[in-house]
Amino acid sequence: MSSAHLRDKQSFALRTNSWLLSRFCLVWSKFFEDVTEENPVFVRFGRYSRYRLGSIKLNRKTLKSYITITSMFKDQKIPVRVIDHTLAHELVHYIHGFSSKRVRLHKYPHAGGVVGKEMKKRGMGYLIESYKKWIKHYKRTFSTHE
Numbered sequence: 369m370s371s372a373h374l375r376d377k378q379s380f381a382l383r384t385n386s387w388l389l390s391r392f393c394l395v396w397s398k399f400f401e402d403v404t405e406e407n408p409v410f411v412r413f414g415r416y417s418r419y420r421l422g423s424i425k426l427n428r429k430t431l432k433s434y435i436t437i438t439s440m441f442k443d444q445k446i447p448v449r450v451i452d453h454t455l456a457h458e459l460v461h462y463i464h465g466f467s468s469k470r471v472r473l474h475k476y477p478h479a480g481g482v483v484g485k486e487m488k489k490r491g492m493g494y495l496i497e498s499y500k501k502w503i504k505h506y507k508r509t510f511s512t513h514e
C-alpha cells in the first residue's frame with residue numbers, strides 16, 4: 369500500500385456522520401439561530417452521487433426530517449464550505465416548510481431563487497460564492513465524458 373493511498377484512506381475516514389452533524393449544528397447556530405426545531409432533523413451521508421448533492425425528506429409517520437448528503441463529500445478535496453452550503457440549502461427548505469412540519473412559505477421549493485435569497489439574507493453569501501466557484505470547476509471534470 370502506498371503512502372498516498374494510506375493518506376487517502378485516512379482523510380476519507382475523518383468525514384464521518386458525526387463530523388457532518390457537527391457542521392450542521394454549526395451552520396444552524398450561526399445562521400438559523402431564530403429557527404426552532406419543530407420536528408426532529410437527522411443528518412447523514414447517503415450513497416455516493418455525483419449529481420444529487422443533498423436532499424431533505426419528511427417521514428410522514430414519524431414526523432422526522434432526514435437530510436442526506438452525497439458520500440462524495442467525504443473526500444477531503446471537497447471544500448468544507450461546499451458541504452456547509454449544501455447543509456444550509458437543505459435547512460432553508462426545512463424552514464420554508466418543505467419536508468418539514470413548518471408552514472409552507474412558497475409554492476415550490478426553488479421558486480424565484482428563494483433558497484439563495486434566504487441564504488444571502490442570513491449572511492451566507494460567501495458560501496454561495498464558494499459553491500459557485502467549486503461547481504464551475506467540478507462540472508468541467510466530467511462534462512466531456514457524459
Ligand SMILES: [Zn+2]
Pocket residue numbers: 457461477478483
Ligand atoms: Zn433544493
